[in-house]
Amino acid sequence: MTDRSDIGGAVDWSFAADVGAKLSRPGPATTDYTRDQVIAQLHDSARTAELPVREVTHLNEGAEVPDARVIDRPQWVRAATRSMRVMTGAAEAAGKGPVGALTAKVTGAQTGAVLAFISSGILGQYDPFGPDQGELLLVYPNVIAVERQLRVKPADFRLWVCLHEVTHRVQFRANPWLAEHMSSSLAVLTDDGGEQAGDVIGRLAEYVRAQRGGTPVDANSAGVLGLLRAVQTEPQRRALDRLLVLGTLLEGHAEHVMDAVGPAVVPTVATIRRRFDERRQRKQPPLQRIIRTLLGFDAKLNQYTRGKVFVDEVVARVGMERFNAIWTDAETLPLPSEIEEPQRWIDRVL
Known part of the structure; x- marks a missing residue:
């Protein structure tokens, strides 16, 4: 298997951070008072959210409540590149030799440009690969922009x-094995296994023929995601399925918790949820829609919906205490087919 440091070494992460920070758009105009006020309130809100989230999830009870890190867009880009470098096991140095270094710079520039685009849409994020075994990031310019x-x-x-974001922090801190998983x-997913280019091209051609022949496809085989799966080996497809299912579970669980906790602590939660969902479903300009599809944003929204339905149904049938068996280890996570049919997970695990 390819060493993860080889994968990460293909990107000059420091250059990616510099490029992304420079390309990130400025946040909305605001006074110093408003900026200081939202930063202070986000710190307080992250602490306030912890207890009700723990009470609903029955996870991480009694553990210390760490502070959140409230940042701007360039700081988020730098945090993301650091996390990606750690996640891929990369050393700080870029590729070896002048050719490798040049390639790493180019890839770094591309990575930075993508992160700059994403940075204007991230409200918050729990980074399990951040300092001190993970950190909660809240991007205050984006919070201001969306609430306006x-x-x-x-x-x-x-x-x-x-x-939502504190729920992710609780998920990972209560179950440290999730980050390694x-x-x-x-x-x-990133192992090339020494494959020949002809093998990859053959699988891609097979995928194209299937699409032209009108072969039925599911949500995981359509569009860009289908193209990705078409050039993967079987172990890579299984790894992708594991990541997709885990993401669907984590996001769905967080959405479930938001709705369970919300009415008790957020007086206007119904209005916020309605307007936020309307914003998610709003049509985008063609170019932005293409970019969002390529970056997987639409797949992310699908994760919220499918995951929440799964968690809602399981918790309704067996209660949160028994639902928490899902966090035992990788074997108790739902299979792709079980996300769509929660009773199958209940039958297998419980």
Whole structure:
């Protein structure tokens, strides 16, 4: 198997961070008072959200409540590149030799440009590969931009955002094995296994023929994701499925917790949820829609919906305490087919 440091070494991460930070768009215009106020309130909201999230999830009870890190867009880009470098096991140095270094610079520039685009849409993120065994990041310019766009009560919206992101922090801190599970799946996903280009091209041609022949496809085999799967080996496809299912579970669980906790601690939660969902479903300009598809944003939204339905149904049938068997180890995570049919997971695991 390819060493993960070889994978990460193909990118000059420091250059990616510099490029991404420079290309990231400035946040919305705001006064120093408003900026300081939202930063302070996001810190407070992250702490306030922890207890109700623990009470609903029955996870991480009694553990220390770490501080969140409230940052701007360039700082998020730098945090993301650091996390990606750690996740891929890369050393700080770029590729070996002048050709390798040049390739790493080019790939770094491309990575930085993508992260710059993403940086304007991230409200918050729990980074399990960050310092001190993970850190919660909250991007305050984006929070300001969205709460203005939605015309919602700022204090309520900030706490609502923190409920989602704090749930991710609780998930990973209560179950430290999740980070290694993600990392090991990524290692398989990025392993070329010494494959010949002809093998990859053959699988791609087979995929194209199937699409032209009108072969039925599911959500995981359509569009860009289908193209990715078409050029993968079978172990890589299984690794991708593991990552997709884990992402669907984590996002769905966080959405479930937001709705379970929200009414008790966020007075205007119904308005926020309605307007936020409307924003998610709003049509984008053609170019932006293409970019969002290529970067997997639409697949991410699908994860929220499918994952929440799964968690809602399982918790309704067996309760949160028994649902938490899902966090035991990799074998108790749902299979791809079980996401769509929660009773199959209940029958297999419980």
